[in-house]
Structure formats: C-alpha cells, structure tokens
Amino acid sequence: MRFFQHANYPFFEQRRKAYVVSGAIILAGITAMTVNVFTIGSWLNYGVDFTGGTLVQVEFTQPTTAGDVRAAFGGTDAIAVTRFGEGNAFVIRLPLEEEATVEEVSDRVEEQLAEAYGGDSFTVERTELVGPTVGEELQRKALLAILLSFALTLVYLAIRFELRFGMAAVIATIHDIVLTLSFIAIFRIEMLLPTIAAILTIVGYSLNDTIVVFDRIRENMHAKGARKLEQVTLIDRSLNETLPRTIMTSLSTLGTLLALLILGPVVLRDFSLIMFLGVILGTYSSLWIASPALIEIQRRWGLGTEAERPKRARAEHATV
C-alpha cells in the first residue's frame, strides 16, 4: 500500500495561509491566557508542582459530588475539587499557607473529610505536598532546559548543515512551544512535571520531523543540476518526496497516543492529550513553518547564498 507517492503540493506558496492559522491559534491562546489571568489568577493552570501546595486524591466508598466534597471544607474558593476519572475518586487541591507547613495542611484535609464523611468512608490514594522553593526551582530548571536545548540544537545543526538550517529549526521549535502553550492555556491543562516532559518531547518530535526534511533538502541541494533549480522548487520537492514518511510516522505515533489517551490511566491523560496535539503540530510546522523559514532567512539575511553553496557541498560530503 502506498500513498502520496507522487505528491506535488506547493508548500512554500501555502505558507502565508499557515502563518494565518498559526497566528489565529496564538491569538486565541493569548486571549485564553488573558482570561485565565482574570479567572484563575495566572496565565496557565499551574499545578502544585509549580505553585507549591497540597494535592490529595481521595477515593470514597459512597457516591458523592465535587460540590459536597468542597462543602466539607467550608466551601471556600481557595480549595479546588475535581473528579478524577470516571470513578468515585476526587482530587483536592489546596494552596500554600503562610504559617502552616504542607504537612499540617494535608493532615487537616483528612480530619475535615473524616468529620464530614466518617473516618472509614474514604481512602487517601495519593498525596503530593510541594513546598514553595521546589516549585520555583522547577520553573527555573524547565526554562533553562529549553534554552539549553535550543542552543545545542542550533550548534549541532550549524555544524552538520548550515547556520540557517539551525536557525530555521529553532524558529520552528519556538513556534511549536508557543502553540502548545496556547493549547494548554485554551484547554486549561494543568501544568505539572509530566506536562513539561510532554512539551519537551514535542520539541524533540518536531525537531526529528524537521531534520528528516532538512536532510532531504541538503541531499537535493548537492545533487546534480541542483544549482540551476530555484530554492523554492528544491524545498517543495524535498517536502513532497518525504511526505509519505512524514504522514506514515505521524499516523502511527498518533495511533499509539490515541490508544493511550482513550485506554490509558487517568494519570497519563493530560500527558497523552498534549502529545497528541503536539505530534499534529510538529508535523504541521515541519511542512509549512520550518522549511519556508529556511528561504525566508536566506532572503532576509542572505545566509547560505548561492556562492557559498558549492564549497559547503564538498565539505558536507566529507562528513556524511
């Protein structure tokens, strides 16, 4: 079975439409972030890993509702109660308190639940207590990790390809991160440690996709008769040649993620959702953002000019 065997899509020409799509998603994301600032107090739905605080997951023996659970704590807005999965489990989130330690807060949760429901009618399945310093450190480290991976990718691609390839890949990656954050803001997905892992995986996946295409562009650039070809033709041809692989890989990854999303444990649900959106995003950005960016960079800053190319071609062959 084969598809997209002789595809010939004008990806470069379509790039402006893609810019509009990306722009619209980013705009929706910024709107959602603004709304979030006013409704939940921060631009993303930061979980206890970042803000610090207490999370207690409780399984009740009798059916109950989130409203009832919240009422057990006096119904304050500071406490968030959400149903966990389809069963009778609830996740209770409490903010940090100035005077009390996280342990005192979690002890109080159990006391108050025992008062409202009786001591035997629930079991605590999971508790997460995170102090304020840990959250701050996490934010700093996540940012540092992303910046460092940018820098190293840029250097690696500049050595293996050309500087402009590295720049285009980093631009596409920034694009992916911004769009993923937009989705996270729109769907109010909770920002936790695994969420960061998911975002970084998307970065890795998208980069992987981009590099496969870049590899083909590099190869076609060095092929016979390539010098006579327009850059645009060359890049579109490379994209179309790799299209079967791009689609095939995306579909099989999406299939696995879909299984994980539908059948997987609730703990992994947000993770799978972000990954699912991210894989679609990564494929999209490799086709319409990363490769066009190559040409845009060349036109704007004149990197990777015609005169330079033959020299690099020989050098490149030696290293491959």
Next chain:
Amino acid sequence: MFSTLRGRIVVILAVLAVSIWQLYSRGLKQGLDLQGGMHLALEVDDPQGTLTAEAKADAIDRAERIIRTRVDELGVEEPLIQKVGSDRLVVQLAGIDDEDRAKNILNQAAFLQFKLVLSTTKIAASLPRIDRAILAALGPEELRRLGADTAQAAGVPAGGRTVEELLFGSDTSGAVPDTGAADTAAPAEDTLPAPSSRPFTALLNAGDVEGTYLVATEDVPAMERFLSVREVLRALPRDVSLHFESQPIGVSARTYRRLYVLEREPFMTGEDLENAIAARDPQFNQSQVQFELTRTGGRRFSQFTGQHIGDFLAIVLDDEVMSAPVIRERIGNRGQIDLAGAPLEEAHDLALVLRAGALPVPLTVVEERTVGPSLGQDSIRQGTIAGLIGLVGVLAIMMGFYKMAGVLAVLALGVYVIIMLGALAGLGATLTLPGIAGFILSVGMAVDSNVLIFERIREELDAGRASRTAVDEGFSHALSAIVDSNLTTLITALILFQFGTGPVRGFAVTLSIGIMASFFSAIYVTRTLFLIYLSRRRASDPVSI
C-alpha cells in the same frame, strides 16, 4: 565480524542473550507511582537563614548517614536515599503502608538531652523584662492576633493562683531580687498592670511540681511564639532555658502544659547512648524506652546523679520534656524514658531513632508524594493495555503497508523491545508512568527509522534499481537522516536528564536508552534481517515492500 551475515547474527543473538539475562536476573524495578510508596525531599530547616551553604551541605551529608541507618532499621526493601544538589535529600520508600509513621521516623531530630530542673525563682526577676521585650518586639497587631486565641484564658485561671499573686501579691520582697530600679518598679498591690501590658506573665500559672509553670493548652501556640523571639531569649538568665512538657495534664476540668525551667546546658546528650530498646513497664503497663549509656557516659551519669540526689532530672527530646523524675539515688549506665499512654509501636520508633542517632540539624519536608498501591496497579494495568494495543496497531500498519519488509521491521522491533527492557533492568532504572510514556515514544521513533528506510528503498526501486542495490542505497541514504534526528532527540533527552527531577528524569532515561536501542534495531537488526531475506532469493526477484 560485524559485517558478514554470520557475524551480524552472532552479534544480535549475543545482545539479545545479555538483555534477556539482565531482565531475568535483575528484573524491572517499578517506580513509586506504579507500586505505591512515598517520595520525600528534605532540606535543612533554616527559617532565619543563618546557616552558610557549606554548613548546610555538611549537615545534609551527616543527615544522610543517619537517615540511611534509620531506613535500614525500618526494614524497607531497596530504599533510595540520595543527595540532590548540595542541600537536599531525597528519600524514596516503596511499598510503605503507614506514611505518617515512616515520615516521623525519618524526620524526627531525635536530639536527646538530660538537663537539671531549676527553681522557677531563677527566672522570676526576668519576667518583667521578658514582657517588655515582647511588647517591643511584636507589634500590637500580632499581639492582638495572638491574644484573640487566648482571650478566654486571660481571665483568672481555674487551676490555681496566677503568677502575679505568687510573685507580687503576698510576698513581693522574696521574689523580686535586686535587679535595678526599672525592674522593681513593681505595681502596687491593687493595681496590677492590665494583661495586655504583660503578655508573657499573663499566660503563666503556678506550677504543680517544682521548676514548672502551667500554661493553658490554648495558650501554648502564643507562648511558643513568644519563646521564639530573640529578645525574649536574651532577657532570660544566661544559664536557663524553658521547655514544654510533651504531654498535657488535666487540672480541674482544664488542660495545661507544664513549662519547665531547666539548666541551659545539658549534662549529657543522646551521643552518649549505647543502645535503646522499647519495653512495657509491667507495673503501670506503660510504654517506655530503656537505654544504656556508653562507658564514659555511664561514668559521667553516675557521678552527676550522685551529686544531685533529691533534684529533678528532665529528659528532653527535641526540645520537649518527656519526663522529669526525681533523682533518688546514684544512677549507673541505664535509664528509661517514659512515654505515658503511647502505644508500644511509638516506643519502638523512638528506640529506633535514638539508636540511629540524632539528626545534626532539624530537617523540613519540602516535597512529599505518596501513592497508594491500588492506584499504582490500576495505572500500570491500564498503561500496559493501552501500550500493547497501540503497539499492535502500529505493527499491523507496518505489515499492511510494507508487506514482507513490514514483517522484518516487526521482528526488529521485537528485538528492540527486549534490548530496551534488558537495558532498563541492567542500569537499574525504575519504570515510572512517564517512563512508560517515554518508552512508547521511543517505539514510535524506532518505527520512524524503519519507515524512513523503507520509503527510501521504494524510491530507489521507483528509480529503477535492482532489488539488492535498492536495499543498500535505501539504508545508506536514510542513515544521515536517522543519525541527525536521533542525535538531536538524544541531546534533548540528555538535557532533560540533567535538569529534570523525579519523573522527568525517568522519562529522559527511557527515552535516551530507547533512542540508542532503536538506532541499533533499525540500522543493524533490520538490515541483517533484510540480508537474510535477500540471501534466500535471486537478485532479480522483486522485493516485497
């Protein structure tokens, strides 16, 4: 030997054998999120920020040893105790069923001191100065807040006469020594200053045993706050320290805590302990910890108690008085700590921490995660089912799209999965939920490498090359894309490993191993399988792809 067909098969079989052996002999360690357990991150408790970074690092080093001993005595299988950075200690205990108890054992300072009980007259002269120090140090706002909790206690206590009655009421001269005009500007008999102007003494009631005051239970938080003020400690006589008793006592329908006046310097600490065991006092059926002192400690103890027969001796654990028996005779190298009505288990735990030694500094929990075992099992079952279905789907797609080549790829992926599990077992990596996610992702990447190669072979065939040449060309042309894409992902994974903590790290480990294993699987194993496949056909036969 790596390039001949026979050599290739030998290499693959060897790698497979090592992987299976590793998997079989070591097994896969499951993370806390899968099997349930507790994750704790501890830091040096230093709210005032007085410790230097080196001091903290040193304290954490010593705390690590103590905590390791305690965990070993607790009998947890394969605990993880690890220093993170220079000032944090991470402890992971799998399969713990009583988290509070475990936490208590790890976190308790267990600093044991033996101190002499002094008479309350030792601090009587300092009381007005302490009151003034509190008024000066704490703003009226905080005093009002603290006062609100204790409002009902500010009246005449039910338990006995107030300290003022004792000190200034009937016999002022005896209680107030010559500490200067300012201090002795004592109130006239009938005009005691209002309670708001003497926040400290207003909370003190006459004690029931020597060297103690009684503080109503509801006033204890306010009193503890006062005692944490530096100026208050400075106002106390230099050789005196104040400690609450650990258990409250009831006096005519109200509960109080005794506040002991003790000598500041302990004449002995837990360092001189040789051994400690839990026991039950047969006479009163009470839990107790019996301890034995070292030879030198015993000598000192015996000498000291001999000199202080008739005095009271306070046993202070983590700044709280456990008991303060009277010294009736010279005591040798044995003693006991009474735990009143506490269960025997508590005595066991106390004996354990006393044996392991005191933490050099108090530690505070900055992060705690516990997962119940049932939740973990549900997660792993669902994760496995989802992963398997996803995997089967991918394999079906591969075979559907690439026919015979797809079957070869599936075999190579099977080899990949075994290598991957073997490597995880061999490295002793723990399998966590994010780890499973990383695993699934790396399966995706392994599939991708095969797809890259197959598409390339198809292109070469389209270009009219013979089967064998097309396969060779396909592999060699796909190589650069696979190398570059795998290496960049590896870079990201390594950065994640470097900066990540806990679950992110687990994810990074599985992803890194997965990338390397998938590289081997796609480039070497699939190639070998192709060579086997081609060797059984003539060069002119078409490739099933």
